[in-house]
Amino acid sequence: MTCPYTRSLLEDYVDKELSSAEADAVAMHLTTCDACRADYEATVKLKGLLSRRAVPDPHPEYWKEVSSLILARTVESAPFEATDRPFDRVRSSERASFVKSLISVAASLGIFIAAISFGSFGDKAVSTTSTLMEPQVLSTSALVASAHADANTETPLANRERVSEAMLLLGPPGLLGRFPEMATALGIE
Amino acid sequence: MTETTPELLKRFIEGDASAFADLVERFQKRVYYLAFQMLGNHLDADEVVQESFVRIYKRRKDLAGVTNFPSFLTRVATNYSIDLLRKRKGHSQMLDDSDSLPGEVQVELSRKVRTPDVQFRNKVLMEEIRRALATLPPRQKITALLHDVEGYTKSEIADILGCPEATVRSNLHIARKKLKKILEKRLADKE
Numbered sequence A: 001m002t003c004p005y006t007r008s009l010l011e012d013y014v015d016k017e018l019s020s021a022e023a024d025a026v027a028m029h030l031t032t033c034d035a036c037r038a039d040y041e042a043t044v045k046l047k048g049l050l051s052r053r054a055v056p057d058p059h060p061e062y063w064k065e066v067s068s069l070i071l072a073r074t075v076e077s078a079p080f081e082a083t084d085r086p087f088d089r090v091r092s093s094e095r096a097s098f099v100k101s102l103i104s105v106a107a108s109l110g111i112f113i114a115a116i117s118f119g120s121f122g123d124k125a126v127s128t129t130s131t132l133m134e135p136q137v138l139s140t141s142a143l144v145a146s147a148h149a150d151a152n153t154e155t156p157l158a159n160r161e162r163v164s165e166a167m168l169l170l171g172p173p174g175l176l177g178r179f180p181e182m183a184t185a186l187g188i189e
Numbered sequence B: 001m002t003e004t005t006p007e008l009l010k011r012f013i014e015g016d017a018s019a020f021a022d023l024v025e026r027f028q029k030r031v032y033y034l035a036f037q038m039l040g041n042h043l044d045a046d047e048v049v050q051e052s053f054v055r056i057y058k059r060r061k062d063l064a065g066v067t068n069f070p071s072f073l074t075r076v077a078t079n080y081s082i083d084l085l086r087k088r089k090g091h092s093q094m095l096d097d098s099d100s101l102p103g104e105v106q107v108e109l110s111r112k113v114r115t116p117d118v119q120f121r122n123k124v125l126m127e128e129i130r131r132a133l134a135t136l137p138p139r140q141k142i143t144a145l146l147h148d149v150e151g152y153t154k155s156e157i158a159d160i161l162g163c164p165e166a167t168v169r170s171n172l173h174i175a176r177k178k179l180k181k182i183l184e185k186r187l188a189d190k191e
Protein backbone atom coordinates (compact mmCIF):
# COMPACT_ATOMS: atom_id res chain seq x y z
CA MET A 1 0.00 0.00 0.00
CA THR A 2 1.38 3.42 -0.96
CA CYS A 3 1.64 6.43 1.36
CA PRO A 4 -0.97 8.57 -0.48
CA TYR A 5 -3.42 5.71 -0.53
CA THR A 6 -2.84 5.03 3.17
CA ARG A 7 -3.38 8.71 3.96
CA SER A 8 -6.63 8.70 2.05
CA LEU A 9 -7.90 5.90 4.27
CA LEU A 10 -6.32 7.06 7.50
CA GLU A 11 -9.28 8.93 8.98
CA ASP A 12 -11.70 6.15 8.13
CA TYR A 13 -9.22 3.81 9.80
CA VAL A 14 -9.17 5.98 12.93
CA ASP A 15 -12.99 6.20 12.84
CA LYS A 16 -13.16 2.41 12.39
CA GLU A 17 -15.10 2.63 9.18
CA LEU A 18 -12.95 0.44 6.94
CA SER A 19 -13.56 -3.11 5.88
CA SER A 20 -11.36 -5.54 7.75
CA ALA A 21 -9.24 -6.17 4.67
CA GLU A 22 -8.59 -2.45 4.20
CA ALA A 23 -7.96 -1.96 7.91
CA ASP A 24 -5.40 -4.78 7.87
CA ALA A 25 -3.63 -3.23 4.93
CA VAL A 26 -3.44 0.18 6.62
CA ALA A 27 -2.24 -1.39 9.86
CA MET A 28 0.45 -3.22 7.97
CA HIS A 29 1.63 -0.02 6.27
CA LEU A 30 1.73 1.83 9.60
CA THR A 31 4.18 -0.69 11.02
CA THR A 32 6.66 0.11 8.25
CA CYS A 33 6.18 3.85 7.59
CA ASP A 34 7.14 6.46 10.21
CA ALA A 35 5.56 9.41 8.40
CA CYS A 36 2.15 7.78 8.04
CA ARG A 37 2.34 6.48 11.58
CA ALA A 38 3.05 9.99 12.90
CA ASP A 39 -0.02 11.29 11.06
CA TYR A 40 -2.07 8.39 12.40
CA GLU A 41 -0.96 9.09 15.96
CA ALA A 42 -1.70 12.80 15.63
CA THR A 43 -5.21 12.04 14.34
CA VAL A 44 -5.91 9.64 17.18
CA LYS A 45 -4.60 12.11 19.72
CA LEU A 46 -6.63 14.98 18.26
CA LYS A 47 -9.77 12.88 18.47
CA GLY A 48 -8.92 12.07 22.06
CA LEU A 49 -8.39 15.73 22.95
CA LEU A 50 -11.66 16.82 21.36
CA SER A 51 -13.64 14.08 23.05
CA ARG A 52 -12.77 15.53 26.46
CA ARG A 53 -15.24 18.32 25.79
CA ALA A 54 -13.72 21.59 26.96
CA VAL A 55 -16.81 23.04 28.57
CA PRO A 56 -17.05 24.41 32.10
CA ASP A 57 -20.19 23.38 33.96
CA PRO A 58 -22.66 26.20 34.55
CA HIS A 59 -23.85 27.13 38.02
CA PRO A 60 -25.63 24.07 39.52
CA GLU A 61 -28.94 25.94 39.77
CA TYR A 62 -28.79 26.86 36.11
CA TRP A 63 -30.57 23.77 34.79
CA LYS A 64 -33.66 24.36 36.90
CA GLU A 65 -33.71 28.03 36.07
CA VAL A 66 -33.45 27.59 32.35
CA SER A 67 -36.16 24.90 32.36
CA SER A 68 -38.47 27.29 34.18
CA LEU A 69 -37.75 30.07 31.72
CA ILE A 70 -38.38 27.83 28.74
CA LEU A 71 -41.68 26.63 30.17
CA ALA A 72 -42.71 30.20 30.95
CA ARG A 73 -41.91 31.34 27.43
CA THR A 74 -43.80 28.48 25.82
CA VAL A 75 -46.84 28.82 28.04
CA GLU A 76 -47.04 32.54 27.32
CA SER A 77 -46.33 32.39 23.62
CA ALA A 78 -48.47 29.45 22.54
CA PRO A 79 -50.47 27.60 25.16
CA PHE A 80 -51.74 24.15 24.34
CA GLU A 81 -54.98 24.42 22.40
CA ALA A 82 -58.50 23.66 23.58
CA THR A 83 -58.31 20.06 22.41
CA ASP A 84 -55.92 19.36 25.25
CA ARG A 85 -57.27 17.22 28.00
CA PRO A 86 -58.66 19.38 30.86
CA PHE A 87 -56.26 17.70 33.27
CA ASP A 88 -53.30 18.99 31.33
CA ARG A 89 -54.73 22.47 31.01
CA VAL A 90 -54.98 22.78 34.74
CA ARG A 91 -51.51 21.54 35.23
CA SER A 92 -49.99 23.80 32.60
CA SER A 93 -51.76 26.89 33.87
CA GLU A 94 -50.65 26.11 37.38
CA ARG A 95 -47.18 25.76 36.06
CA ALA A 96 -47.50 29.07 34.25
CA SER A 97 -48.45 31.04 37.32
CA PHE A 98 -45.79 29.32 39.37
CA VAL A 99 -43.21 30.05 36.75
CA LYS A 100 -44.31 33.67 36.44
CA SER A 101 -43.85 34.22 40.13
CA LEU A 102 -40.52 32.45 39.93
CA ILE A 103 -39.35 34.79 37.20
CA SER A 104 -40.46 37.78 39.17
CA VAL A 105 -38.46 36.61 42.16
CA ALA A 106 -35.47 35.72 40.00
CA ALA A 107 -35.46 39.11 38.29
CA SER A 108 -35.79 40.91 41.60
CA LEU A 109 -32.94 38.91 43.02
CA GLY A 110 -30.85 39.80 39.98
CA ILE A 111 -31.45 43.49 40.59
CA PHE A 112 -30.71 43.04 44.25
CA ILE A 113 -27.41 41.35 43.54
CA ALA A 114 -26.54 44.05 41.03
CA ALA A 115 -27.36 46.80 43.47
CA ILE A 116 -25.22 45.47 46.28
CA SER A 117 -22.23 44.37 44.27
CA PHE A 118 -19.36 46.50 43.07
CA GLY A 119 -18.68 44.23 40.15
CA SER A 120 -19.85 44.81 36.62
CA PHE A 121 -23.17 43.00 36.89
CA GLY A 122 -25.26 46.12 36.71
CA ASP A 123 -26.10 46.03 33.05
CA LYS A 124 -27.10 42.39 33.12
CA ALA A 125 -29.49 42.84 36.00
CA VAL A 126 -30.92 45.87 34.30
CA SER A 127 -31.41 43.89 31.15
CA THR A 128 -33.44 41.45 33.21
CA THR A 129 -35.63 44.35 34.23
CA SER A 130 -36.35 45.08 30.61
CA THR A 131 -37.01 41.43 29.83
CA LEU A 132 -39.69 41.54 32.48
CA MET A 133 -41.56 43.98 30.35
CA GLU A 134 -40.88 41.97 27.24
CA PRO A 135 -41.66 38.37 28.10
CA GLN A 136 -40.42 36.98 24.78
CA VAL A 137 -36.78 37.59 25.65
CA LEU A 138 -36.39 36.20 29.11
CA SER A 139 -32.86 35.59 30.18
CA THR A 140 -31.22 33.67 32.96
CA SER A 141 -28.16 35.80 32.52
CA ALA A 142 -28.63 38.04 35.53
CA LEU A 143 -28.83 35.23 38.01
CA VAL A 144 -26.41 32.86 36.48
CA ALA A 145 -23.89 35.41 35.33
CA SER A 146 -23.91 37.07 38.72
CA ALA A 147 -23.38 33.78 40.46
CA HIS A 148 -20.62 32.97 38.04
CA ALA A 149 -18.98 36.34 38.16
CA ASP A 150 -18.09 35.87 34.55
CA ALA A 151 -19.25 39.25 33.45
CA ASN A 152 -16.51 40.98 31.60
CA THR A 153 -18.24 44.02 30.26
CA GLU A 154 -17.93 47.53 31.53
CA THR A 155 -21.01 48.94 33.18
CA PRO A 156 -21.69 52.65 33.07
CA LEU A 157 -21.41 53.84 36.64
CA ALA A 158 -24.59 55.82 36.19
CA ASN A 159 -26.62 52.65 35.73
CA ARG A 160 -25.33 51.14 38.93
CA GLU A 161 -26.05 54.34 40.78
CA ARG A 162 -29.56 54.43 39.44
CA VAL A 163 -30.15 50.86 40.54
CA SER A 164 -28.90 51.77 44.00
CA GLU A 165 -31.14 54.83 43.98
CA ALA A 166 -34.04 52.61 43.09
CA MET A 167 -33.18 50.37 45.99
CA LEU A 168 -33.26 53.31 48.36
CA LEU A 169 -36.52 54.60 46.96
CA LEU A 170 -38.34 51.34 46.68
CA GLY A 171 -36.99 49.26 49.50
CA PRO A 172 -36.86 45.50 49.00
CA PRO A 173 -35.95 44.38 45.49
CA GLY A 174 -39.21 42.49 45.07
CA LEU A 175 -41.02 45.76 44.55
CA LEU A 176 -39.10 46.58 41.41
CA GLY A 177 -39.81 43.14 40.02
CA ARG A 178 -43.50 43.49 40.64
CA PHE A 179 -43.86 46.99 39.30
CA PRO A 180 -41.70 47.16 36.21
CA GLU A 181 -43.32 50.45 35.26
CA MET A 182 -41.52 51.97 38.24
CA ALA A 183 -38.27 50.85 36.75
CA THR A 184 -39.24 52.58 33.53
CA ALA A 185 -40.16 55.71 35.39
CA LEU A 186 -36.77 55.66 37.02
CA GLY A 187 -35.09 55.20 33.67
CA ILE A 188 -33.57 51.83 34.50
CA GLU A 189 -33.66 49.96 31.26
CA MET B 1 -40.00 3.17 35.22
CA THR B 2 -38.42 5.83 33.04
CA GLU B 3 -40.33 6.69 29.91
CA THR B 4 -38.49 6.35 26.62
CA THR B 5 -37.91 9.44 24.52
CA PRO B 6 -40.37 8.33 21.78
CA GLU B 7 -43.03 7.83 24.47
CA LEU B 8 -42.41 11.32 25.85
CA LEU B 9 -42.46 12.78 22.37
CA LYS B 10 -45.78 11.11 21.64
CA ARG B 11 -47.37 12.51 24.79
CA PHE B 12 -45.95 15.93 24.01
CA ILE B 13 -47.40 15.92 20.51
CA GLU B 14 -50.74 14.83 21.93
CA GLY B 15 -50.77 17.96 24.06
CA ASP B 16 -49.29 16.97 27.38
CA ALA B 17 -47.27 19.92 28.65
CA SER B 18 -45.57 17.87 31.35
CA ALA B 19 -44.04 15.64 28.67
CA PHE B 20 -42.45 18.73 27.17
CA ALA B 21 -41.01 19.66 30.57
CA ASP B 22 -39.53 16.18 30.81
CA LEU B 23 -37.98 16.45 27.36
CA VAL B 24 -36.39 19.77 28.33
CA GLU B 25 -34.98 18.25 31.47
CA ARG B 26 -33.67 15.23 29.63
CA PHE B 27 -31.94 17.04 26.78
CA GLN B 28 -31.03 20.54 27.96
CA LYS B 29 -27.49 19.59 28.99
CA ARG B 30 -26.70 18.04 25.67
CA VAL B 31 -27.83 21.19 23.88
CA TYR B 32 -25.98 23.45 26.30
CA TYR B 33 -22.64 21.67 26.00
CA LEU B 34 -22.80 21.52 22.24
CA ALA B 35 -23.75 25.20 21.98
CA PHE B 36 -21.05 26.22 24.44
CA GLN B 37 -18.45 24.52 22.31
CA MET B 38 -19.82 26.14 19.20
CA LEU B 39 -20.06 29.65 20.64
CA GLY B 40 -17.54 29.60 23.44
CA ASN B 41 -19.51 31.34 26.19
CA HIS B 42 -22.32 30.80 28.65
CA LEU B 43 -24.69 33.54 27.56
CA ASP B 44 -24.86 32.38 23.95
CA ALA B 45 -25.17 28.75 25.01
CA ASP B 46 -28.05 29.77 27.27
CA GLU B 47 -29.75 31.54 24.37
CA VAL B 48 -29.40 28.45 22.17
CA VAL B 49 -30.89 26.20 24.85
CA GLN B 50 -33.89 28.47 25.34
CA GLU B 51 -34.51 29.17 21.66
CA SER B 52 -34.16 25.56 20.57
CA PHE B 53 -36.77 24.26 22.98
CA VAL B 54 -39.14 27.17 22.38
CA ARG B 55 -38.92 26.57 18.63
CA ILE B 56 -39.60 22.89 19.08
CA TYR B 57 -42.56 23.71 21.26
CA LYS B 58 -43.98 26.04 18.65
CA ARG B 59 -43.51 23.45 15.92
CA ARG B 60 -44.91 20.56 17.92
CA LYS B 61 -47.53 19.86 15.28
CA ASP B 62 -44.77 19.06 12.79
CA LEU B 63 -43.08 16.62 15.10
CA ALA B 64 -45.32 13.64 14.31
CA GLY B 65 -42.95 12.42 11.59
CA VAL B 66 -39.85 12.75 13.75
CA THR B 67 -38.38 9.34 14.51
CA ASN B 68 -35.16 10.46 16.16
CA PHE B 69 -35.88 13.30 18.56
CA PRO B 70 -32.30 13.85 19.83
CA SER B 71 -31.11 14.20 16.28
CA PHE B 72 -33.97 16.57 15.43
CA LEU B 73 -33.23 18.68 18.48
CA THR B 74 -29.54 18.76 17.59
CA ARG B 75 -30.49 20.01 14.13
CA VAL B 76 -32.54 22.86 15.57
CA ALA B 77 -29.80 23.77 18.06
CA THR B 78 -27.08 23.49 15.45
CA ASN B 79 -28.85 25.74 12.98
CA TYR B 80 -29.45 28.34 15.64
CA SER B 81 -25.84 28.11 16.82
CA ILE B 82 -24.53 28.58 13.29
CA ASP B 83 -26.74 31.64 12.83
CA LEU B 84 -25.56 33.07 16.12
CA LEU B 85 -21.94 32.34 15.32
CA ARG B 86 -22.24 34.18 12.02
CA LYS B 87 -23.96 37.06 13.76
CA ARG B 88 -21.24 37.23 16.40
CA LYS B 89 -18.46 37.16 13.84
CA GLY B 90 -17.16 40.65 13.44
CA HIS B 91 -18.74 41.64 16.73
CA SER B 92 -15.86 41.44 19.21
CA GLN B 93 -15.04 37.89 18.00
CA MET B 94 -17.26 36.50 20.77
CA LEU B 95 -16.90 36.65 24.51
CA ASP B 96 -15.10 33.48 23.62
CA ASP B 97 -11.59 34.74 23.97
CA SER B 98 -9.37 34.49 26.98
CA ASP B 99 -11.08 35.09 30.28
CA SER B 100 -14.59 33.78 29.83
CA LEU B 101 -13.59 30.72 31.82
CA PRO B 102 -14.29 31.90 35.36
CA GLY B 103 -11.61 30.89 37.82
CA GLU B 104 -13.84 28.92 40.14
CA VAL B 105 -15.56 26.96 37.41
CA GLN B 106 -14.30 23.43 37.22
CA VAL B 107 -13.38 22.20 33.81
CA GLU B 108 -14.95 18.81 33.32
CA LEU B 109 -11.63 17.11 32.84
CA SER B 110 -10.12 18.46 36.02
CA ARG B 111 -12.41 16.35 38.17
CA LYS B 112 -10.43 13.33 37.19
CA VAL B 113 -7.14 14.69 38.47
CA ARG B 114 -5.82 15.80 41.79
CA THR B 115 -2.89 18.16 41.86
CA PRO B 116 -3.39 21.87 41.18
CA ASP B 117 -0.50 21.75 38.77
CA VAL B 118 -2.18 19.12 36.62
CA GLN B 119 -5.46 21.02 36.88
CA PHE B 120 -3.77 24.13 35.65
CA ARG B 121 -2.16 22.32 32.76
CA ASN B 122 -5.52 20.85 31.80
CA LYS B 123 -7.12 24.28 31.83
CA VAL B 124 -4.42 25.59 29.56
CA LEU B 125 -4.98 22.64 27.26
CA MET B 126 -8.76 23.25 27.19
CA GLU B 127 -8.12 26.85 26.33
CA GLU B 128 -5.81 25.85 23.49
CA ILE B 129 -8.43 23.49 22.06
CA ARG B 130 -11.12 26.12 22.33
CA ARG B 131 -9.01 28.67 20.54
CA ALA B 132 -8.11 26.20 17.82
CA LEU B 133 -11.79 25.36 17.30
CA ALA B 134 -12.63 29.06 17.18
CA THR B 135 -10.52 29.47 14.06
CA LEU B 136 -12.71 27.08 12.05
CA PRO B 137 -15.62 28.26 9.90
CA PRO B 138 -19.02 27.33 11.42
CA ARG B 139 -19.73 24.30 9.23
CA GLN B 140 -16.32 22.72 9.75
CA LYS B 141 -16.45 23.43 13.44
CA ILE B 142 -19.90 21.94 13.98
CA THR B 143 -18.98 18.89 11.90
CA ALA B 144 -15.90 18.22 13.99
CA LEU B 145 -17.83 18.73 17.24
CA LEU B 146 -20.74 16.53 16.26
CA HIS B 147 -18.45 13.75 15.07
CA ASP B 148 -15.52 13.76 17.45
CA VAL B 149 -17.15 15.14 20.58
CA GLU B 150 -20.79 14.12 20.41
CA GLY B 151 -20.14 10.86 18.61
CA TYR B 152 -22.65 11.22 15.76
CA THR B 153 -22.00 9.17 12.64
CA LYS B 154 -21.33 10.87 9.32
CA SER B 155 -24.74 9.96 7.98
CA GLU B 156 -26.44 11.34 11.09
CA ILE B 157 -24.48 14.56 10.70
CA ALA B 158 -25.49 14.76 7.05
CA ASP B 159 -29.08 14.49 8.22
CA ILE B 160 -28.62 17.08 10.96
CA LEU B 161 -26.91 19.59 8.68
CA GLY B 162 -29.03 18.80 5.65
CA CYS B 163 -26.08 18.15 3.35
CA PRO B 164 -24.61 15.15 1.51
CA GLU B 165 -22.46 12.74 3.48
CA ALA B 166 -19.55 13.53 1.18
CA THR B 167 -19.69 17.13 2.40
CA VAL B 168 -19.57 15.97 5.99
CA ARG B 169 -16.60 13.82 5.17
CA SER B 170 -14.68 16.61 3.49
CA ASN B 171 -15.55 19.20 6.17
CA LEU B 172 -14.39 16.79 8.85
CA HIS B 173 -11.18 16.12 6.97
CA ILE B 174 -10.42 19.82 6.49
CA ALA B 175 -11.29 20.61 10.10
CA ARG B 176 -9.01 17.88 11.43
CA LYS B 177 -6.22 18.92 9.12
CA LYS B 178 -6.39 22.51 10.37
CA LEU B 179 -6.66 21.46 13.99
CA LYS B 180 -3.69 19.12 13.64
CA LYS B 181 -1.69 21.99 12.21
CA ILE B 182 -2.66 24.44 14.95
CA LEU B 183 -2.19 21.93 17.76
CA GLU B 184 0.90 20.40 16.18
CA LYS B 185 3.19 20.85 19.18
CA ARG B 186 0.59 19.60 21.58
CA LEU B 187 -0.07 16.52 19.47
CA ALA B 188 3.64 15.74 19.27
CA ASP B 189 3.87 15.67 23.09
CA LYS B 190 4.61 12.20 24.30
CA GLU B 191 2.55 12.58 27.48
Ligand SMILES: [Zn+2]
Binding pocket: A002, A003, A004, A006, A029, A033, A034, A035, A036, A037
Ligand atom coordinates in the same frame (compact mmCIF):
# COMPACT_ATOMS: atom_id res chain seq x y z
ZN1 LIG C 1 3.44 5.86 4.46
